[in-house]
Amino acid sequence: MANMSNIRRFGTASCGLAMLLVGAAIAHAQAAERSVWSGVYTAEQAGRGKVAYDEQCAACHGAALTGGDVAPPLSGSAFLNNWNNTSAGDLFERIHSTMPQSAPGSLSGKTVSDIEAYMFQANGFPAGQVALPPAQPMMAGIKIVATKPAG
Numbered sequence: 001m002a003n004m005s006n007i008r009r010f011g012t013a014s015c016g017l018a019m020l021l022v023g024a025a026i027a028h029a030q031a032a033e034r035s036v037w038s039g040v041y042t043a044e045q046a047g048r049g050k051v052a053y054d055e056q057c058a059a060c061h062g063a064a065l066t067g068g069d070v071a072p073p074l075s076g077s078a079f080l081n082n083w084n085n086t087s088a089g090d091l092f093e094r095i096h097s098t099m100p101q102s103a104p105g106s107l108s109g110k111t112v113s114d115i116e117a118y119m120f121q122a123n124g125f126p127a128g129q130v131a132l133p134p135a136q137p138m139m140a141g142i143k144i145v146a147t148k149p150a151g
């Protein structure tokens with residue numbers, strides 16, 4: 001009889017663990033489906049990003065994020081067409097590893113995510129309650145989508 005009791009406990013624990021894993025997989029899948037339209041940065045973060053942008057980026061990309069002689073625009077249709085259906089993590093990696101042009105890779109993760117938040121704000125994406133994370137892997141599930149989804 002003791003063996004049957006142990007088997008039932010093991011079966012119940014296994015079932016609970018399986019349900020927990022399924023729940024985690026569903027939560028991960030939902031998180032992976034987030035887009036810039038779901039409020040992935042805070043207004044405060046975008047404000048810090050504007051200050052950092054003005055100091056680190058505006059000389060090449062323009063004060064209004066419209067681009068310069070050799071630097072592409074960081075707002076508007078050209079930017080959105082270029083980054084549409086990529087991830088915020090892809091954009092983070094590009095900025096982090098190649099900018100500023102005079103000192104590539106010198107910006108901290110927090111500074112890059114703040115600048116990215118400012119870029120999202122400048123492109124009309126809404127602010128939310130949680131700041132954009134300061135690391136590329138944590139942004140991989142945030143999709144840049146140029147057109148606001150219906151609904």
